[in-house]
Amino acid sequence: MAIQKPSHTLAKIHLKALHTKSFNTLFILSFTVFINMFCFAQELPKPKDPIKPAPITDSTVVKTDSIIGLPIPIKEIDSTLKDSVPKKKKEFLADIVKYKAKDYVSLNQRLQQTTLYNEAEVIYGDMTITSGIIIIDHNKDLVFAKGIEDSTGVYTQPPVFKQGANVVEPDSMVFNTVSKKALIYNSRTEQSGGTIISEISKRENDSVIFVKNAKFTTSENLDDPEYYFLMRRAKFVPGKKVVTGLANMFIYDVPTPIGVPFAYFPMSDKQTSGIIFPSFGEDNGNDRGYFLQNGGYYFAISDYIDLAVLGDYYTNGSYGLRFETNYATRYRYNGNLSVRYENLINSERGFPDFSKSTIYNIRWSHSQDSKASPNSRFSASVNLGSSTYYKQSTNQLNLSNSQNNTLSSSISYSKTFQGEPQANMSVTATHSQNTNTESINMTLPTFQGSVSRIFPFEPKVGTKKGIIQNINFQYNVRAENRIQTTDSLFFKKEMFDEARIGALHTIPLTTNFKVFKYFSMSASATFEENWTYNTIKKFQDEEGEIITEDLTGFDRFYTYNFSTSIGTTIYGLFDFKKEGKDPKIQAIRHVIRPSISYNINPAFDQYYDSFEVVDADGTTTGDISREEYTRFQGSIFGAPNQNFSSSLGISVGNNFEAKVRDKDSTATEPKKVILLNNLNFSTSYNFAADSLKWSPMRVSGGTSILKDKMSINFGATLDPYALDNNNRRVNTYNINNGGSLFRLTTANINMSYSLSSKTFDGSENPQNDAAIQESIRSGGRADDLFGKPQDFADQRLSDDDKDEDGDKELSDLYNYKIPWSLRLAYAVNYSNSTRQDEISSHSLMFSGDVEFSPRWTVGASSGYDFKNQGFTLTQFRFERDLLSWRLNFSWVPFGTYNQWNFFVGIKSNLLKDLKYDKRRQRDQQL
Structure with a gap:
């Protein structure tokens, strides 16, 4: 008989209860104890009177000589204190009382009462009472107010009591003009979006009101609120707070078990800081356990900026943090910033599906008022972070964001220097991130500068005419520090290893003039100089492998090209009107904009080098023994052109509109309807090419129909050349190869309807x-x-x-x-x-x-x-x-x-x- 040693290969039983982290639990309990020790539910308690020391009685008796008598107290009275003029008695009303009524104002001398009837109003200091009936009792210093009940029992003109910014609408009320206390019956008071409907209210002063059997609700239907909190006894401080004892919720006058033993409702017309209560639940999909989400604190920093700090916590240790702030200064700028971070743990350690990851997202939007600084502008639109954030976030309910393939950002500052000529400059930092490939392209930064067009031969008086007077040139410069990296290297020093720096200077020289009255012609020559800090060198090593070596150091090359174009506009009108007839389609207008351009791009062979390619036997390979390259092929603005090109470009734009008889018989003019917004054809012919001189023809167009509710856009590419057996383009026209004039290679159509x-x-x-x-x-x-x-x-x-429609059923x-x-x-x-x-x-x-x-x-x-x-x-x-x-x-x-x-x-x-x-x-x- 042998004793078998237990092995880890046997069945493993794991009890998964409510899982938590001991450290996190200890921290939360400690934080809770700290809060309970130093925080108060409503207000700070008033300081108590200090404990005074008990007096100590001396037991030693000191005898007094009988000869020495006790001092006799003598009170001196100033005879000037008593004035012969008697003190003036305090008047009944300290302020002037203004009152009026629509029907009558009567004074009862026996009862010392003044009665105001129908649309009565009394103004006393900062207190105003309007009601159907107001009775002023001069003996008891009281003011009674109530509404008017007609013969049918309808109660109208109930009192409206206003003191300062507080408004109370009761059924009736009694106000003491001396103590300024009031008893208010069945009152309604609106405070900070909520309404208090009280059965009896005792108004101590303009800042404290005690209520009994009051309803607190945010319902708009105050006659029959769909819900309210019934407060048996409560203290109400207008504009500040409501403190109540036992309160529970009623839904359509039906009590519910939702209640609290005491409650504190803060009320303020201004932004105030406060706790944001979280929501709770359980995450079964990723086995993270129970959670608290969207809990935190709101900081009302000032009238110009706020901050919300929110957090999520899961019992398996996952957590998330979010910081969101909004800021604004009127007539200057406004924006918002959001920073989100999540530490995600799936399942538990030891299980095969256990994983741990961190994701983050930063969004910043800033816009400047155009009137704040007319000559300078700063703007920002940032959306960057982990490529998987919108797909893995535990608190992301914006479903459409999960389909985003690209995250992009741009921060720019531009400034205009007024003068003649005018100069402009801008500095921009951009970011583009593909969430599928996790590749990131950035420019930190891009500098652009330009000088407005200068016409050296323009006349001092009058408009510019002719080829000479319209000659103009300008200067543009663009410099970039371009970075290509991946999501894993973002914000690390390795992301700068592949940075490329360059600048492109451009001077275009152009002119335009009329030819044969109806043709517009333009000619231009563009000179460019490319500065780069990144070049390459190619060579073959001893093992026969071609090596590309990256070089750093300033280098430059310049290029130039020439172009000219001529175009015109042709209008055609097809009139369908006939004498005695009024057709629905009265006319169709066809607008044609043909254009022909010619471009010359010289070859810059001086910037190309070559090196020998040696075969395995150590001998050169004849015609292919030398390989050409340019050291500038790593330039961020491209390499110089190696092949000379002389091309002719042809394009035709079309627009179709129709005049249709208006359905409105009172209309004097026919209605214009767009048939085709555009229908464009474009191609080019390269005279310098040895084959395939024609480029494929591109066709594009678009229109809007159904009262511009449906937009249609289409496009196609037509290739005039045929394909060989290997599906490669050959220098043979497709029609000569037994096909049609053009070969359709691509086509697309997009329609949207709303x-x-x-x-x-x-x-x-x-x-x-x-x-x-x-x-x-x-x-x-x-x-x-x-x-x-x-x-x-x-x-x-x-x-x-949402705005309610006035014509709703x-x-x-x-x-x-x-x-x-x-x-x-x-x-x-x-x-x-x-x-x-x-x-x-x-x-x-x-x-x-x-x-x-x-x-x-x-x-x-x-x-x-x-x-x-x-x-x-x-x-x-x-x-x-x-x-x-x-x-x-x-x-x-x-x-x-x-x-x-x-x-x-x-x-x-x-x-x-x-x-x-x-x-x-x-x-x-x-």
């Missing part, structure tokens, strides 16, 4: 959707074809402030006219450059929303790939407007980003922390 129910009733009014602006800031589309951004934790992306349960919107995008591309004869891409994207009732909206975004035969990214949206509440549900049913999000919460910013947010995050992506 319309809504408002299009047909003429009430369409495009709105600046905050969600769409958020998508644009992140480099996304300006529509919701890839899904609508819905960050439920941040109401800045919601549409709470009376019922809130259904719409007689159902509002709807639809957006379509169709694209197809054809490829046949090497006889593949295939549709390279073919897709249709669509998005729409339908408002079934005034408060119930359903929307969807999706697409279909006809080539791969499958649906693209699909999102369903459901939204219910619950008056003071809002309910959202977003669902991605399938695909990589399969997820759903549910939210219900109060709209008002005052109580927006009262919410329920539940989400099912997408599964882990490897």
Whole structure:
């Protein structure tokens, strides 16, 4: 019998309970204890009176001589203190009372009362009371105010009590003019977006009010609020706070278990700092455990800048931090900055799916008012970070951003130096990042300078005429420090190893003039000088391998070229009008803009070198023994031209418009309709080429139809040359090879269509959707074809402030006219450059929303790939407007980003922390 030693190869049982990090837990508990020790729920307590020392009685008795008597107290009275003039008695009213009434003002001498009836008003100091009936009791220093009840029992003209900036609307009230205290019955007071409806209110002064059985709500329907918090007893300080004892929520007068033993509602007309309460849940998709999200603190730094610090924490150790700030100075500049960082841990250590990664994203937007500095301008649009941020972020609900392939940034400063000639300069830093390949291209920085056009032969008086007077030149310079790196080397010193520096100086000399009255002709010569700090050297080493050596040091070359062009505009009109007839299409106008250009680019062989290529036997290889290269091929602005070219360019632009009879019989002129915005043909012929002298013809065009709601753009490439058996272009025309005049190599068509129910009733009014602006800031589309951004934790992306249509139906349960919107995008591309004869891409994207009732909206975004035969990214949206509440549900049913999000919460910013947010995050992506 043998004893088997336990091995790690046996079954391993692992208990996964609520996982946490001991260090993090200890830190959180310590922080909580610290807060409890040094923080207070509402206010700082008043300092207590100091403890005075107890008096000590001396037991020693000292005897006093009887001869010495005790001192007799003598009180001296100043005879001048008593004035013969008696002190004036304090008057009943310290301020002047102004009152008026529409019907009458009566004075009862016996009761010492003044009665004001119908639209009565009393003004006393900073206090104003307007009501149907006001009674002033001069004996008791009281003012009574109540409304008027007519014969039908309708209560009208209830009192309105205003003191300073505070307004109270009760059913009736009693006010003491001496103590300035008041008893107010069934009052309504609006404070900072919330309303307090109190059964009885005792107003101590203009800063403290005690209320009993009060309702606190943000509902707009105060007669029947859909929800409120019932406060049995509370203290209300207008413009500052509401402090209450036991309070619970009522929904349509039905009590709910949602309540608190005490509550503190801050109220302020100004921005105030405060805690942002997090939402909680569980992440099952990536096995991160329970989490707290979007919790933090808001800093109201000043009227010009704020800061929000938000964080997420998961029980498996993952966390995220976000810093967001907005700043603005009127008539000068405004902008916002967002920095996001996440440390993601998937699963747990020891499991095969365990992984750890960090992602970040930085966004900065800055714009300057054009009036702030007319001669200089600074702007910034930054969106950079990890290539996988929008795909892996645990708190990213902007679905459309996950489809971004490129992140780009630009920070620029420009300045204009006034004078003659005028000079301009700009410094720009740019960034372009491909999220698929993780390659990054940057310029740090790009400097551009220019001097405005100078006409050396222009006349001192009059306009410029002729070829000589129109001669002009200018100077331009562009310098760059270009960096190419990858995502893994970003912000590391290795990213500067491949930096390339160069500058391009350009002096164009041009002139233009008329030829034969109807032709416009221009001629130009351009001189360029290229400065570079990066060159190369090629040679063959002893092993026969061709080596390219990078050299650093200043070097330069210059080039020049000549060009001229002539063009005109031809107008053609096809009139369909006939005597006695009024056709629908009255005329078609065709505008043709032909143009011919000629370009000469000399060859600059002096900048080319050569080296010998030796075969394996040690001998040269004859005609191919020397290889030519230029040391400037590493220049960021290109290398000098090696081949001489003399080419003729031909282009024709077309425009078609029609005059159509207007449907409005009162219109005096026909309506203009655009048939084709443009239809362009272009090609060129190179006289200096030894073969394939004609370049492929490019055809492009576009138009808008259906009242400019549908835009259509198309293009095609036509090649006049044939292909050989290896699908290579040969110097034989396609028509001579048994084909057509041209061979279609590529073609594409793009269509977009947008319309809504408002299009047909003429009430369409495009709105600046905050969600769409958020998508644009992140480099996304300006529509919701890839899904609508819905960050439920941040109401800045919601549409709470929608304008209600004045012509909506009376019922809130259904719409007689159902509002709807639809957006379509169709694209197809054809490829046949090497006889593949295939549709390279073919897709249709669509998005729409339908408002079934005034408060119930359903929307969807999706697409279909006809080539791969499958649906693209699909999102369903459901939204219910619950008056003071809002309910959202977003669902991605399938695909990589399969997820759903549910939210219900109060709209008002005052109580927006009262919410329920539940989400099912997408599964882990490897």
